[in-house]
Amino acid sequence: MNLTKSDRIRRDYERVVSLTQQLVRIPSVYRAEDPDSNEEKVAHFVADYIRNLGIEVHIEEVAPGRPNVIGVVDSGKPGKTLLFEGHTDVVTEGDRGRWKYDPFGAEIVDGRMYGRGTNDTKGNLACMITAVQSILEDRESFTGKIILCIPVDEESMMLGIKHFIGQGWADEVDGAIICEPEENQVCIAQRGALRVKITVQGKMAHGAISWSGINPNWRMAKIITALQQLEEREQENHGKHSYLKWGTITPTVLQAPVKGDAQINVIPEQCMTTLDIRTIPSQNHHKIIEEIEHIFYQLKREDEHFQADYEIIEDRPPTETDPDDPVVSAVYDAVAEVLEIEPQYNGVPGATDGTFLHVHGIPIITIGAGDRDIPHQINEYVEIQELGKTTEIYRNAALKFLREKDE
Template identity: 70%
Template sequence: MIKTEQSKRILRDREEVISLTQRLVRISSVYRPSVEGGNEEKAANFVADYLEKLGIEVHVEEVVPGRPNVIGIIDSGKPGKTLLFEGHTDVVTEGDHEQWNYPPFSAEIVDGRMYGRGTNDTKGNLSCMITAVHSLLQDEEEWSGKIILCIPCDEEGMMIGIKHFIEQGWADDVDGAVICEPEENQVCITQRGAMRIRLTAYGKMAHGAISWSGINPNWRMARMIVELEKLEKREQERLGKHPLLGWPSITPTILQAPVKGEAQINVIPEQCMTTLDVRTVPGFDHEGFKIELQEIIDKLAAEDEDFQMDFEVIEDRPWTETDMNEAIVDSVSWAVKNVTDKEPVYNGVPGATDGTFLHLAGVPIVTIGAGDREVPHQINEYVDIEELAETTEIYRQTALHFLNEKGEAK
């Protein structure tokens, strides 16, 4: 909790972050390509307008039609480092409204918690980072360098927003980044990588009663899945259980046959498709894994002249690890301790974030924010109000420490 001697400033910021979170959650920004306006555009335009009213330099860049990034620039006018805060505007589907205790886009506050899609992941934390910067401006705090507010689209999908942000050169001179995601205000210095892979086995369509006249791709896919389970066990034995991220994993998810057309119980399909959700930890070699996949396919093909299979890597997001000696880790850790009067808890992010690609671009990252880390994407998603206030203050003090390399704000 925030120290008991809360100042007027902290109470002022608390009111703002609550109000801003409610206003953002009430704008549905689930990406629905079949619904006009059913994406991030309204939320992004709201944020852009909000920042402009605060006197912040704003850039709006359309990544694809209807899906813009918003970039806010706060330049002190003094030479120094550049700090980036990142929080996305999109949210996942709300699912069946009837299963929610409160309407998913109502942002109702009950017993100290705000409920709604995006309260936790991550409109609450997006509001924290905006409020923290607004607080610095209101109090005319002194600092050097520059703050960039990166507010991209599509974090929940293929992360086209952050990729576009980097391609446009916005991350080129960034010295450290805070990824604003629900992590219970733990200082997350590592995150699992992710590979999304599609495997396709090929066969010959035939009548199930005369199976010898066809080639069943399902048998071939079954052999492949057995080999993948063995590979997962080998990788787990080789790498062990990561102290912050747990085990690497290779998980078959979708299993589909036929790939096209209607399935029929008495028909051998022409193709069978499986998708893999591969989660990696430091030490897992992504390129080496692709080679091992091909070696397994070649081995099975050598054993069966009818075995034919290929794979496609849909997405490749590497694991990340930030050195404890990085200035951004020091500043976030200092802020957590100063705000909470407790030693920071260090952890890792179980999934990928937009920070994955900032890391690839050479930016040291720390992921931290309000919200129970197991609540994202659930029915009755929520965030604790007091945690929003605490996170706002952590972000504020992180910025001052990182950009001034000194302690208390005035």
């Protein structure tokens, strides 16, 4: 018996809320010091869940206890391939005592589900799975393939998506929907992330006899001041992006000494800082590194004792997808249809797994349930009604992208 549209929406809503609760109640914070604290349990739960839906499942271990799950739905008809991506890892819950509700309890209170990952991004992982389940159960007609990419380690070095691409899974993908909390806005751009570690060398000495040492802290202060000026120049040269605002250079960790104990009357041997550089599409990471090298060169000319080096920890370029790309159009039309509003274009302030799919040549669009400001906070939550809307958006977008023929 065919369901009415309202009955189907109610069915999918109940399923996505239940599935989100089940996912959140399986902690998947990666803790390097605890071999049992990783994504393994939730990944195998997801693998079993989608296998029971009749979906072809592949499990690939990226690191010990950290498996990617890949689901493949083949229509049996030639056509495009659409990828949904939602990661299984979540960030630490922090101080449990500061949570109003159990961070892994997935309690529903006044229309909100609370818990680590409800927003980022187990709720959206549940939405993409439920959307595909709905398509299959209702025997909706489509062409090509749907790939469910469910990787590990998005919150750190993105090892999961790198492995997924390295194994060839992304080679034939025509468009990707990145399932992250974006208030169901159509996000067509992402800021890039360039992480750099800078170390300044000095000479350890007594603080009372400072002339017998070389203080790396004074030299680091000059570097940080020069980097602030570089940020100002970059912002002036590149301006404000429509969706991403400005590129930024942010010193985060500042440490001296780098090794050993700090002592107030000791000049440290080294000083270290890390930079979280966020870029917009018009910026060039290679040129930014050249500017850092030029800062070192200028400071060396002024100070014979200046000695510094840098290490690039991670390089994730900014992304931008043409609004006229078929995957963007499919999502845009789905949002307009489901929410009955004119969709909003926007951008993602941070990098996602979609960054590396973009580098691989795949058009990406980022959209999902959840307040954009809530990820990683104490008392993280998602509006449960929004989970239902997002499921419907994903379902409709897939069918529009993989429709039988172009309209």
